[in-house]
Amino acid sequence: MNPDGLLARYIAAHSMPEEGFLQELDRETHLTCVHPRMLSGHIQGKILYLFCKMIRPKRILELGTYTAYSAISMGLALDDDAHIDTFEIQDELEGIITRAIEKAGLSRCIRCHFGNALERIGELEETYDLVFIDADKREYPEYYEKVFDKVKPGGYILADNVLWDGKVIDPTEKNDPQTQGILKFNAIVTNDSRVENVLFPLFDGMMVIRKK
Numbered sequence: 788m789n790p791d792g793l794l795a796r797y798i799a800a801h802s803m804p805e806e807g808f809l810q811e812l813d814r815e816t817h818l819t820c821v822h823p824r825m826l827s828g829h830i831q832g833k834i835l836y837l838f839c840k841m842i843r844p845k846r847i848l849e850l851g852t853y854t855a856y857s858a859i860s861m862g863l864a865l866d867d868d869a870h871i872d873t874f875e876i877q878d879e880l881e882g883i884i885t886r887a888i889e890k891a892g893l894s895r896c897i898r899c900h901f902g903n904a905l906e907r908i909g910e911l912e913e914t915y916d917l918v919f920i921d922a923d924k925r926e927y928p929e930y931y932e933k934v935f936d937k938v939k940p941g942g943y944i945l946a947d948n949v950l951w952d953g954k955v956i957d958p959t960e961k962n963d964p965q966t967q968g969i970l971k972f973n974a975i976v977t978n979d980s981r982v983e984n985v986l987f988p989l990f991d992g993m994m995v996i997r998k999k
Contacts, residue, residue, distance in 0.1 A: 798830060805829040806863075808890040809856060815883060816854045825853050827921075827947075831990055832860035835919070835945075839864035842943060844916035849873035850904045850930055851922030855884045855897070861919070862893040870896040872911060874904035876922070908933045915939065921947040924965040927972035935981075938998045944982075949973055950992025 799805075805813075809832065817823040827835065839847070839861045845868065849858055852875035862871055875884065878901040888897050900907060905926060918934045920927065927946065938944060951969045954960040961967070976984050976996055984996045 802830060803833050803836075805832070806891075808887070809859065811890070812854060812856055812859070812883075812887045815887075816856070819883070820854060820880070825921075827853075827857040827860065831947075832856055834989065834993075835860045836864045838943075838945070839917070842917055844942075845869045846913055846915045847871040847917045847919065848908075848911070848915045848934060848937065849919045849921070850934075851875065851920070852880070852884060852899055853877075853921075854880060855887045855899070857919065857921065858897050858899075859887060859891045859893060861917075862888075862891065862897050865896055867896075870898065872898050872900060872913070872915075874900050874902070874907065874922070876901070876903055878902075905929055905933060908937070911937070913937070914942075916942045918942075918944045919947070920944065923968075924948060924951065925968040927968045928975055931972060931975060935998070940998055942998050944994075944996040944998070946972065946976075946994040946996070948991045949986060949994045950988070952991060955992075 813826060813828065816826050835857055847861055849871060852858055852873040858871055858873045881901060884899055888894055904922060914937050916939055918938055920930050949969055951966055954963065954966045955970055976982065976994060982996050982998055984994060987993045987995055
């Protein structure tokens with residue numbers, strides 16, 4: 788589907804409207820940041836929002852904050868006693884992240900940690916109801932291993948970009964490190980008897996995993 792096409796506009800028009808501060812964040816990200824397509828955006832943000840409304844998580848762990856669009860989208864769905872820990876490796880994004888979270892009124896519940904998530908996840912002593920993985924695709928298998936024991940039984944792991952622009956079925960891309968990471972991750976999850984999963988064909992693919 789062409790994201791600039793009529794169907795995309797129809798979908799947006801028949802979904803919950805995007806908050807003004809998220810529209811501003813989308814615009815600022817596209818004007819000032821490298822790789823703005825990494826932003827979750829309106830519809831995916833609302834999907835994450837509704838997932839949180841359904842699951843009612845008290846603790847969320849996010850790997851890959853970028854400019855905080857997804858963290859804010861999830862944060863808007865949370866009860867007052869819930870919070871999000873989110874990791875971002877690009878510390879130069881701290882300014883835009885902090886401003887965006889403050890504009891959304893979510894400073895009380897979103898805690899942003901800067902640095903390598905694989906190195907720092909162990910510092911967190913909590914367990915989580917929901918984990919959202921949207922970071923370096925080469926490291927998806929390692930992220931899964933690191934977070935698994937931190938997810939409560941019955942909890943969920945969501946992983947974005949698991950179709951990777953269709954490269955997962957393109958034999959010419961099999962040696963690309965990012966594609967290899969996604970392929971390995973998808974295979975690990977599919978063969979993990981500890982979970983139930985389905986790969987949703989949403990945007991660039993989202994793996995929804997429930998820990999038994």
